[in-house]
Structure formats: C-alpha cells, structure tokens
Amino acid sequence: MYIVLAPAARNIPVPAGTEPEAYLQRTDAHGAPAGPPAVVPAGKLAETVRGLDAGAPRWVFDSTRDAYLPLLAAGTGVDRSHDLALVRSILSLSVYTPDTAYIRALREEPIAHQDDELPRHLPPLQQSPDQFTLFDEPRADGTALEDLVAELQDQLAAVAASPQRARLQLLLAAESAGALIAAEMEHSGVPWSEDIHLDILSSHLGERPREGQRPEKLEDLAVKLGQELANPSFSPDSPQQLIRALHRAGIEVKTTSSWELKEHSHPAIEPLLQYRKLSRLFTANGWAWLDAWVRDGRFRPEYVAGGVVTGRWASRGGGALQIPGQIRDAVRPDPGRKLLVADAAQLEPRVLAALAQDSALAAAGRDKDLYQGIADAGFGGDRAKAKIAMLGAMYGATTGESGRLMPQLTRTYPQAIAVVERAARAGEAGQVVSSYLGRSCPPPSDRWLAAQRTTTAEEQRRADGLARSRGRFTRNFVVQSTAAEWALCWLAELRRRLRGCAAEGTSVGDMVFFLHDEVMLHVHEDRTDMARRLVEESAAAATRLVFGRIPVEFPVSVAVVDSYADAK
C-alpha cells in the first residue's frame, strides 16, 4: 500500500561491503511495516521503483523534490505519493487534526513546519563541529528509514482520527500530488526560445552591454532624465537621489512609485517611467537571467510546492511565477507541438460563492463571466467596477473606490460577504481560519498577542492596526487557500488523465507550467482537442472532489497557441 523511500545518503552508516542507493520499506494501510526493509544497490533505484510502481503503491518521500527529481532524470515516474514534510506542515496547523502525541510534539517545535529553509536532515551546527566528519558518522537527524516509517504511522493515525477525515485525506493527497507535479514541471521545463527573448531585449534595450554597464537605451533615458531634472550626474536607481531631484524640479511626491508619479505632469516623468520599465526588464529578465535560467530551449525554475501559507506554490530562483507579459512571447512550443494555456476563470469569487453557498453569486457566474454577472446585477453593467468591488471584498479594502463600492456588493450578496467578514473578525480576535478542506492559517505570533494586551493610547492604536492587518489576512486566507486546493485537485486530476492516456500509448503532452489558477501544457499538435477535453473534465472533477454536487460553476478558458503571449 505504502512504500517508504529513504535515500541511503541519509542512512549512514552504510552496511559493510555494500553500496546502497536507498532503503525501501513496504507497509500496510496504517503504515505498519510489512516484511523487512529492502536495500537497493547503487544504480538500481530508478529501475526498482519502476517495477514496484506497477503495484500502485503510494510512495512516501520525506522531500518529494529531493527523491523524485533523480528518478525523473532516470526516466522513472510514479503514480501516487505521500510527502511527509508537506503533510507534517498541514497537520501541525489544521483545526481538523486530532490531539495526538505526534501533533502535540509538532506544535511544540514551530521551526519544523514554519521554516522550510532549515532542511530537517541537517543536524544543528553544534552537533557537527567538524565538517569533514559530517558525512562519515551516523546522523541523529530523524530521517533514517525507521523514523520515516514511524512518522508515516503517526500521520496516518492522525488523519484516521480526524473529525473531517475525508476532507483532510483529499487535501493531503492533492498536496502530495502537487509536489510530484512540481518536480515533473521542473524536470520538463518551460519551452523557451532564446532567440526571441534576445530579440525582445535588443529591441527594447539595444545591444548587450559590457559587464557593469547600462544598455544603450537605458543610458539614453538616464541622460535625458538628467537634462529634464537639470541634474546630469544623479542615478535614477537611487530612491533618495531621485526623490531629491524630483523635489528640486518642483514635483512634490511622497514616494517615487509609478502610480504616484503618473498623477503629476512634468517632462521628466515620462522618461523616468520608461527608465523604470526598461531597467526592470534589464535587471530581472535580461541577458543575465537568460544565462542563468535558460538552457537547451528550456526555462527550468525551481518550484516550492506548499511554499505559501495559503497552499499556493512559491518558486525559488528565476522568478518563475512573475514572468512579465513583456517576455511571454519567448515561450514557444517545440516543432510539432502547441501550447495549451488553461485558466480557471474568476476562481476566487467562485470559490467564495461555493464556501458561502451564495446562490445569487453562483447565479451571477452561471454560463458567463462572473464579474460581468455581478456588474449586470448591481453595477449598471460596469464590469470593471464589479471586479474592483469583489476584489476589495476579498482583500479587505476600506477606502478608495473599492471601499465605496462594498455596500452595494453586501446588499446583493449578503451570504458571500458574511463569510469573508466573519473570517476577518476571527483573525482580528486572534483566532485561526481554515480552507474548505482544512488547511488552517498560522496562529498569531507571541508579539502580536503581546501587542493586543497594551494600555497606552498609542500602543492601542498600533495594536488595532496589527489586528486589522491580521483580519485582512484571514479574510483573504479562506478564499485564497480554498482556491489553491481546487487548483491542486484540478492539476492532480489532469495529471491522472494525462498519465492514463500515455499508459495506453496515446501521449497527449506534458504539464510544463502552473501559476495559481492557470496551467500550461506542451501538447502534440494533433491532440489539442483531446488535451482541451481533459483539462475541462479535470476542472469538473475537481469541483466535485472538493465541494461535491453544488450549483456553482468553475469554467476554464482554454487557448491553444504558438506563443504564450497569445494566450490572453
């Protein structure tokens, strides 16, 4: 049922005379060992895993990325998994987790689930003063095979005793599937045309500059800016110099951010905004970025599944989740392939409709754009207004246009608004809130709690500010986290279907990119209709999985294109 995999490097000492690559332990449905552990000799792991996966086990990894990327490199995939670290992180916070010794222990060591930057398998420094002995001695690090098996048992027992076992099980399965998908996407990479990227850079910036120099067009703008501000030597990269120069030129801004600059009219503003735009392209996605992240026609970022408190993915290096529209034209399919870009339309407000069982909001999104539906029902058909109002409701806006539009929204969708308001009040009071499937937000920090127990008026103002800030966080958490689990289920369902097709000899394509509510497939050009159908089926399946039978639609918009730039 489960097979626990422990890379041998973490199970030193090595048995004499052998050179194992990994240890495997088969267990029953409760994680209890079934038979003795297997020692997999060097060079045989991928092959062994491939053979065992036919028996449809759930592979147990301490870190999916560490264990699975090498398998993928050897051409081996697995069907299902259980990621101990991700499950640990969810269980330690979830309100659906029962009070077991394992959970209590987790909650007493906050670092284990809060700080992913500290790999659990590295012992504290004071325990290994000599770096050279580090790899020759047994590590008391809790990742030996038997410790992984023990933790699996603890986790399965906790889920079994949960008052919401089904939801929690689904969440943990989806989270683990997400980790597999993240590794697979990292392995496949995003098809990237270096030539087109270079064309974009040269047309916007000019030739690649020498190390430490500005590109030609950026330099021109800096010079022009110096002239307009009558200050030839200042650097627009320095906020302090910049704001002083602006003030001297009579432009009275509090910050130098673009939206505030746009409110003034002065001949220096246009070149400044242009400089900003190009400077960002140069520094964040320029030649250096290309050198670092694109090789052999693939952009290979590192994804961090479960890297965000709400359950969204994060990324490390390469800014994978912030690819600017400016360079999306560089994402091109291989010959014989197409890009299929699917987007869950207005996912978060639809999730809110489901959470609140708000039939008016559900109706507004039936067979149409949800924001347009809201607009038609209460904002005179003005879609932009409806969208601002809805986003404001989910983010906790109090001022500005968004704040002004809120009352109208509350009149039309009292049930939906009540859900986010309740979440906000809970957060302000220091409570935790949870997603539909049971991912809970972190409790307030000790500093936050201490701030709430203040007496002086000034401290009280600060405490109120902190409370409102937490309220905005929890308000958004219920929606964002539930949207993230819908999206994970969507991806997992899609993965299952794609693997099913491949197993039958009909390769449809690969999942190559995921961005919160949007997925990109690199599909064979003669199977785009099939891919489209799988994506749509998966969305329907995800809705059923998460919410059961509900009268809320979760439509996906699908574009089959030859450039990512054409997807929107």
Added chain:
DNA sequence: GCGTGGAGCGCG
C-alpha cells in the same frame, strides 16, 4: 565585506 530591511514592481 556581509546580512537585512525597505522600496519598487513583476505575477496571480
């Protein structure tokens, strides 16, 4: 020289 926090901006 090194780490950190803020500003600014990219994405959803």
Added chain:
DNA sequence: AAAGCGCGCTCCACGC
C-alpha cells in the same frame, strides 16, 4: 482611478 491579499527578485541604504 488607485490601496487591499499572497508571493520573489533586484536594487539601494544602513548597520555591523
């Protein structure tokens, strides 16, 4: 027309 959630990256400014 503009302030309210979640991130990552790059730069500068600052303190050590």
